[in-house]
Amino acid sequence: RKEVEQDPGPFNVPEGATVAFNCTYSNSASQSFFWYRQDCRKEPKLLMSVYSSGNEDGRFTAQLNRASQYISLLIRDSKLSDSATYLCVVNTNAGKSTFGDGTTLTVKP
Amino acid sequence: GAVVSQHPSRVICKSGTSVKIECRSLDFQATTMFWYRQFPKQSLMLMATSNEGSKATYEQGVEKDKFLINHASLTLSTLTVTSAHPEDSSFYICSAPLDRDTEAFFGQGTRLTVV
Numbered sequence: 215r216k217e218v219e220q221d222p223g224p225f226n227v228p229e230g231a232t233v234a235f236n237c238t239y240s241n242s243a244s245q246s247f248f249w250y251r252q253d254c255r256k257e258p259k260l261l262m263s264v265y266s267s268g269n270e271d272g273r274f275t276a277q278l279n280r281a282s283q284y285i286s287l288l289i290r291d292s293k294l295s296d297s298a299t300y301l302c303v304v305n306t307n308a309g310k311s312t313f314g315d316g317t318t319l320t321v322k323p
Numbered sequence: 324g325a326v327v328s329q330h331p332s333r334v335i336c337k338s339g340t341s342v343k344i345e346c347r348s349l350d351f352q353a354t355t356m357f358w359y360r361q362f363p364k365q366s367l368m369l370m371a372t373s374n375e376g377s378k379a380t381y382e383q384g385v386e387k388d389k390f391l392i393n394h395a396s397l398t399l400s401t402l403t404v405t406s407a408h409p410e411d412s413s414f415y416i417c418s419a420p421l422d423r424d425t426e427a428f429f430g431q432g433t434r435l436t437v438v
Binding site: 305 | 357359365366367368369372414416418420425426427429430431432434
């Protein structure tokens with residue numbers, strides 16, 4: 215079993231749609247959690263950190279459930295520019311990042 | 324914010340040659356840096372942990388004699404792909420965390436093509 219598992223995708227949605235990505239992790243000692251965005255042939259860029267209390271940044275909402283070892287990302291009112299691969303990332307001790315395989319989102323006009 | 328600079332961004336080399344990739348933390352000190360590799364349509368896979376002043380720690384299946392890592396200063400780690408072969412062609416990316424609880428900052432990545 216992979217340490218970090220994500221929805222396989224791909225997700226193809228129309229502009230304005232709401233889309234949710236799920237992620238689970240197996241290491242209960244994981245320290246911190248993030249969603250990254252990766253555009254084709256580019257380095258990953260931090261989208262947002264994920265906290266147990268939930269956090270929102272504009273159209274993006276992230277949630278962490280430590281008991282279930284589950285992370286989610288909700289994107290509301292999708293834009294064409296949201297098309298990318300979204301990576302669930304879990305940090306263990308000393309900052310080592312373990313990546314999920316990523317979920318590809320395509321937003322269509 | 325913190326910045327990690329990686330160089331070169333692209334390199335094409337002949338089989339059998341060696342390629343060095345540099346990763347620098349520009350405005351912070353990084354005692355630890357990480358090197359990842361990403362094949363097309365796959366996720367980033369951790370290759371090794373680079374530790375300043377000591378030997379790197381390699382993940383299972385990664386040949387330490389083929390992928391030489393040097394972390395001689397608090398702001399620079401280098402990855403040398405020795406005797407490169409076409410199957411080493413990949414996207415190599417480094418990262419450095421500010422501390423263990425914060426996100427890692429990534430370099431721009433190096434696309435290596437071995438012909």
